[in-house]
Structure formats: C-alpha cells, structure tokens
Amino acid sequence: MSLTGNAIVAQSGGPTAVINASACGAIQAALDSGDVTAVYGATNGILGVLQEDLFDIGAEKAETIEAMKWTPSAAIGSCRYKIKTEADLARIVDVFKAHDIRYFFYAGGNDSMDTADKVAKLAGSQDFEMRVIGIPKTIDNDLACTDHTPGYASVSKFLATQAMEAGRDTEALYTHDTATVMETMGRNAGWIAAATGVAHREAEDAPHLVYVPEVPVTFEKIAADCKEVLGRIGRIFVVAAEGLTDPDGEYLTSRTGAFAQDAFGHKQLGGIAELLSGVIEEKVGVKCRYIKHATAQRNAAHFASLVDRDEAYACGARAVELALAGESGWMVTMERKSSSPYEIELSRAQLSDVANGESKLPRAYVNEAGNHITDAMRDYVTPLMKGEVEVPIGDDGLPSFMRFERKPLDRKCAPWEPPK
C-alpha cells in the first residue's frame, strides 16, 4: 500500500471563499505523511502541469499555509483550461513522471473530475503507479454524488446577508427607490439564488421574489409577481439567478440581444439584473435598482460560513487519507445523516460518476408559483450557513490574506506545445 513520491495539489475553475481551506487540508495532511516526499503546487491548475509551472509548497512558511484557511480565491492559481486532446493527457503524465508525482489532489467541479479520472487511467495504463483523488469544489453546488459542495454555503451566507441588508435599503427608501433586483451566480443551477430566500424570514423581509433557472419564467410573470408584492407590502426585492430561462429554454438575457449595443456599436448581452430592472421599470412602473456582486460574491471570506470552511478543510485532508490508504479514482463526498441536528459523514464517489452527473435544485425546493423557496430548501441550506470564519484584520482595518512566495521547480520536460 505504501507509495513513496511527490504530491501535486491543484485548483481548478471558479474560485470560492474556501477552496484554499480544502487545499490547506490536503497540503497539511500530505506534509505530515511519511510517504509523501514533497508537496508541489501547480500554478493555474492543470495548465500549470501542462506548462510544468510547479512550485514547492513545502518550502513556504507554515504560517502562510495556515493562512489559507481564511484566504479566499485559489491561492495556488486556477484555470478554465479544458483538456482537449490525448496529447494533453500524455503530457500531463510525462510531467508527473519527470517529477515523480505519485499523488495528485485536484479541487474542482465536473470537468476537473473528468480530467483527474482520465489522468489516473492513462497513468495506470502506462504502469506508472499513482493515486488521484478529487476534492469537491463549486459555489454552484451542482456536483453529483455529494449532498453539497464546499464553497456553496459561504457564497450563500454572504448573498443572503446582502439581500437582507440591501432589502432594508429598499424598505427605508420605498418612496423613491421602490424595487431592487439582485443577481446571483448560477447559469444552470439555482442553488445560490434559492439560498438567499432564507433571508425572507417574515413577509416584510427581502427577498420577496426568488427566481431560479430550473423553473422557466417570463417577463410577464415576473411583472405580475412584482405587482402582487407591491400591492401587498409597498416595495419589491427580487433575487434572480443569472441563467433564468423562458419556457422555450432560451436564456432571458438572450431575448434582448437584438436591441442592446455597447459604446462601440457591438451587440451586448447584459446581465439578468439590469435586464429585469428595465423590465420592472417598464411593466410595473416603479424605479428599480440592480445589484451585481459578480466575482465578489464567491470570495467573501470576511463573512464565510464556518461550517463550510471546516468541511472544505476536512474534504482536503480526507483526500490525502484515501490516497495514503491506497485508493485512487475517487472524489471525496459528503453524505448528510441528519439536518437537525446537522450531521454529515465524509464518503467517496467514482470520479467518472461525478464527471457525468449534475445536481439540480429539486422542484420541491421551489414553491408552486415558482417565485420563492419552500421549507424543504430552508431545512437543506440553513445548517450549512452557520458560524463565521474569523479573519485576522490588519492595522488598516482590512483582512490579512496570504500569498505564496512560489519557489519554482526546475523544468525537466520540453516546453509544452498547446494543441492548435
């Protein structure tokens, strides 16, 4: 079972508030193990492996590694590169061989699990013994085989709080700014938008309306919903996932492509928030503001969920445990044993099962009218958002985050030629 060699920890796709905590869990566990000789980071995920752009994480200060527990985004570096060719896969295995990489820990979503799976299989077919374990990561919470995904709860806690806070603005100034639309990430899955619904504890509380991609909707329906809310409480706060679609399956944002042009006369697809804000002003006849946190939402470490952070760390550490026990080709998963009291158990799923699956918001988590969440959604997400990560604050009143020194490894392979 014992396998001596080096490890690579890499991060992929959109950053989160806690993906560094996952990497930290893996790094600290790997550094502690006798089997792992050295722990390397791959700058910008699989792109860093392809470019042989590696650095020695073990050479970093222990306090730098420790500070990953509260530093947002992907400190090792991330990418959106998709493995396109067999040549890419072969190149990855060549780099692994050159640096005696026997352990590969990859934090990411479906595509990353697919990459990890293919790498594991190719290495195996070449009799190069190595162990590949995936660490779940995505704010979108759309990974198969796991109850939820690290990163999701923190973006949810932050955005639900901001909906609550900005909702009070609409409440105080409804005589002037009557409506507000807040956009959340989630092109195909409504998990994040739905989580903001928890802020609506009472009828008065924002958000009053929540729309998700899983339930198609029209401008007319949204306007009618807004009028109902306006008549009932005198103001409107809407949360909309970016990927809302109409009953024909078209993105609502694409419905206006023909009209919008930017400063240079180019066709421009605006975001859902600004689009709905225009729709509400037009069809409901009230002033409407819009909020778009964009990438700021998924990196809000200053108010990250402690449950999320601790689970992220545990998933990273468990990945190393599995590998040291001789396992390969798995992603760490979380199984929910109970919601009240909240209890999860770490488990695992085949990388290929994760790669080919997708987890959508169940219809039962959205009310019949398709414009808010149900108690089932509330019960699901509430335990995940509990606790706050403590972030050290500098003399200037702002958080202190880490950054690696990045001592590069000498290259041993020929320069990589990207596929044409």
Next chain:
Amino acid sequence: MSLTGNAIVAQSGGPTAVINASACGAIQAALDSGDVTAVYGATNGILGVLQEDLFDIGAEKAETIEAMKWTPSAAIGSCRYKIKTEADLARIVDVFKAHDIRYFFYAGGNDSMDTADKVAKLAGSQDFEMRVIGIPKTIDNDLACTDHTPGYASVSKFLATQAMEAGRDTEALYTHDTATVMETMGRNAGWIAAATGVAHREAEDAPHLVYVPEVPVTFEKIAADCKEVLGRIGRIFVVAAEGLTDPDGEYLTSRTGAFAQDAFGHKQLGGIAELLSGVIEEKVGVKCRYIKHATAQRNAAHFASLVDRDEAYACGARAVELALAGESGWMVTMERKSSSPYEIELSRAQLSDVANGESKLPRAYVNEAGNHITDAMRDYVTPLMKGEVEVPIGDDGLPSFMRFERKPLDRKCAPWEPPK
C-alpha cells in the same frame, strides 16, 4: 434653558450601515432626559412630518432600540423629498406645534441640514420655541465643516475588503478573466473609491487603478493605464466611482447614451462599471468582468467599522446634549485632533454653513497620474475603518436586525396637500 416637550428623530437620504446607530444615540439620550416628554419617529423623514405619519419610539421595546446599533439602513424610514415651498415649511411647523415637538433631531446630508435650518428659523419667527440639531450622515463623505461623516468608513471598509477579495479572483484566474472593474457610489465625490485604494498594500494587490470624479479622465487614458498594469503584473483590477467625468466635465456614462438601448428600445444609461468593462475589452483586448454593489455597499452592517459605528452613536447622543443645553441650529461635527494615535473631538457647525458647503477629495489625496491614491489619503482614511461591529447571528446563520412595531400617533392636523 429647560424646555419641556416632545422630540422627533428623523432620517433622510440614502441609508448607511450606521445611521441607525446615530438615531439610537439620540433616542436613548432623549429618553433618558427629564425635559423630553416623548420621543417620536417620523416615518420616511420629513415626508413623515408633512404627512403627520409619526410613531411613538418610546413605546418600542428597549431591546429593539438597542438593536439599532447593528441594524443597517434607516429603520425609522427615509426619503428623498426636497422641501420646495414655503407652504411645506409652514406645514412642518404646524405639525410640530400640534404634537408639541420642541426637539427635532435630523440625520442627513446637505439638503437635510438646509431643511432643518429653515424649520428652525420659521419656528423662531413664530415664537414657537424649539431646538433643532442636525446629525451628520452620508456615505459620500462630502459634508462640509466635519473631518468625515458617519457611514463613510463602513462603506469604505466593506468595499476595500471586497476589492481585496475579488482581486484575488482576478489573480487566480488571470489566464481567463484578466480584468475586473468594480463600481463604487460617489456621483460627485471620490471619497469612497479612494478608500478602496487602501486594499492595495503591495504592487500585486487590487485595486491597481482607482479613478475618482475629482480628476477627469478619458477612455484612452484608462486603456493606457490598464495596458501598463497588464504588462507589469499580468492582470488588472480597476475601481471606478460612478460619477467619473471627462476633461469637458461630461459624465463618462453619458458619452455612450446615444448607442445603448434597452429591451424596449429605450435609451439607457448604463453604469460606469459595465461601460469601462466594454472599453477595456475593446481597447485593451482582454476579457473584463464588472462588479456593482449598488445599495448593498452602504448597508453592509455585517462588516461595518466599529470606529464608524461608535462615532455615529456619539454624534446622535451629542445632538441631544446640545439641544438640552439650549442650543439650536447646529449640526454635530467631528474635528480630527490626530491621525496617529487617532483622536477626534465632537464639535458643531451652523446648519447653514453645512447646507451651503461641500467637501471634495483633495487633489493631494490622488497621485499625480490620477489613477491611485497617495499616502495622505491612506493616513486619512485608515483610522476610520478599524474594528468590526459585532452583529448577533440567528439560528439560520444570518444576521438578526430590528424592525419597529410603529405604534402610530393619532393625527391632529388636516391631511397634507403636496405642492403641485
């Protein structure tokens, strides 16, 4: 000196994370005083007075009032109503007389101080003894006669932190999402945008470029600055105040009005962030995301500055102290005695001086190139952003905020007729 009667506490203009703390300071001090018989709230500021829409704050639970210290926005209710006529002013004094309002505490910006000033003078001319004191409030920090304004430091702390956090996203994903523009409030003053510059502790740190309305700029200049930053560190994070102007004094956002149309074919003025994002994609040739916190920025109580909150409370309490001492026609101000160690002293300024003044970001707080801040700005704003307000968190992991029960006062005047 002693004057027995009722008090009104009212809030005006754009909400902040700490305007409720100011109101709380005034309410608690007034409830403690023997001279003030009852403390009323005017729903939606001066509009609430005009409409005789008052409620008894003294009848609220003590813990509700206490919770104003961490509840964002304007819990009493705010408005953007501008007093337009002598009839409005006369109506206000009539309502005050009907309810024996001898104390009027108004938290707001220039316009509110102007209103308060006129009300005080009219009451005096009618031999109705009353004491009117203004409480400074505006996230824009553009009030004259005071070193800074409650509300400013909290929006600054939050946005600087979000620039830092989202900056790490651009840093991790620069191979894909190379540039990001974050928009801050500030139509005429760059105080908020400038404060985010503090997050740039080292060359790598976001924001790399900061633009303010006080220093005119062109699309060409911004593109050139971006290219320089891109060449130096491989990515770009820009903060732009919403009211940027070109050397002709035109808002940059108005420069594209002729081109943009919304879903209904209407001319649409987009925000500066989306505009610059298009400019950067066009002229620099990299993908550019944009972030627009809108009203969520000024209500971020979950990460408000403790210094700001405590000063806000102190300003409210001082307003009552001044009134009880027989003063009227003043706004409470803050005088900075020292930046290191930070020390302020509460003082006061004539309402009319505040109403007619405006505080702009000094040119010396912006670097020569007009694209970032200087150490002078850093020294000015850093002490204000220190400490974090502790917000009680509910069982669902989200903040707990207060809301008034609003026991309405019986109306004693004829219905108000708004000016035509």
